[in-house]
Amino acid sequence: MRRFFYATGSESGTDVVNEKAVTYPQLSTLPIGASVELTESIVHHWCRVLRANIGDKGVLFDGFGGEYQVQLQTISKKQAAVTLLAHVDADRSASVFTKIGLVMSRGERMDYAIQKSTELGVTAIQLLTSHHGEVNLKPAQVEKKLAHWQQVAIAACEQCGLNRPPLIIAPVSIEDWLNKPVGSDIALAISPMMAELSQDPYYQVLQQPADLRLQLSVPAAGQPAMPKALPAVLTQPSPYIELLIGPEGGLSDEECRQAQSVDFESWQIGTRVLRTETAPVVALASLATLHALSQ
Template sequence: MRRFFYAVDSQGNGKDNLNNKAIERPKLSSLAIGSSFELTESIVHHWCRVLRANIGEQGILFDGFGGEYQVQLNAISKKQATVTLLAHHDDDRTAPIISKIGLVMSRGDRMDYAIQKATELGVTAIQLLSSHHGEVNLKPTQVDKKLTHWQQVAIAACEQCGLNRPPLILSPLPISIWLQQLCSETINDAINKALPVSPTIQSLSADPYYHILNTQANLRLQLSVPASGQPTIPESLSAVLSQRQPYIELLIGPEGGLSDEERQQADAAGFAAWQIGSRVLRTETAPVVALATLHALS
């Protein structure tokens, strides 16, 4: 069955992903089995117009708050479609490791690829970063559009792979500012701070599941280029991976690597160097290899 993300805004109402109009729609968990409700415009467009679904066809909806919901199309008009809720399935398919990647932005399809594949491997959040050697420095007028696009890339990957809790794509920061925040911010300050995400998932980011992102990670790892005398795997990694659902932060720099100053800041913030193999990985490949390695080691 086809899977679709049912977006819910900060007031508990669904939002139309195509034109961002607020429409009153409840969380799926508030609906009783057998009740009927309208789909968002984006789902109507994709399911009913592009895929040409017919009345009676069944699909899966998820809103990111846990589990997924089996529905059946019971009415289709030119602009709207209504479904009946048939069942709730409590499978989130979340990874056993909570992970946040600080990822220096790259150009074009490479960034889409990194976000898509990291999502398939169960990343919890991606903090977008700019750096001294990075290719991308967004203008203020570009941020909202790019953030919404990259969040949609992650949501589309969830629809494909079966993950029911989308990763949060966090608004870009200069890497120096992000590392300073990690060093100076107290736990209480962080917990009380809203996560900077796209309006599409604003209410979802406040869900308790994501609160761990505002706490200190169990381990911070900086993927580094191969260097002689550098340990392949930090000694603390095995112990952290033996914990129940550990929280690990990863820092992945640009193609040109981090500057000397940025590396020093990363060291001060507690990012241990992690060298995966003897080859230099591309910035879009590194998240995939790192997450896959963590899951294999755990």
């Protein structure tokens, strides 16, 4: 069955239908058997593009836990509604909470990094600029690009079965991110469609200090293949790890010093230089494997 992200709330999920604003509720507040109006994005994709018919079944998830089997009840030119058939208490989140500080790259490479990180269960991605970075967004571009990258993550969730989308956080410089106090209000720096969801207890780990901070480094003599603290941290049931991943040209010496000054440890994965869009995939897969082996 097709899976769709159901954006809740008044800011992130409001369409104007017949000149009336529609606010989409959290699905868990509704009883099984209730009728639910679909968001405009789902109506467009499911009913117009995929040409769904009344009686067709699908799956909705709103990020607050689990997913809902639904059946199309009504379809009109501008609207569609489904009936909630059942709740499936499926949690496919990664066992390791992770936040990636990722220096932005161009075009499809950035989309790839976000898409694959989502499939591997990343909790949040903090977009970064750096001395050697090739992307610096103008203020007028931020909202549009942030919405695009958040949608890339959501589409990956719809495909892979992840029911809790990662938060994509608006870009800042590496220096500003490293100096930002723990607990800064993430809701002010994400796409409006995620504002209500970001307050869910699942995401509150992002307001806490990480159990370990790792800076992915290019192969160099003396760089540790395995940070000393990593094995012990991975014995915890649900550790929280922050990763810093630089651009194609690598982090500058000053950025490396700044990262080390706030407890980032170098982590060299293998003997080859990984592209900036490959590094998140390798790092997340490695953490998941090492964590599973340590339990």
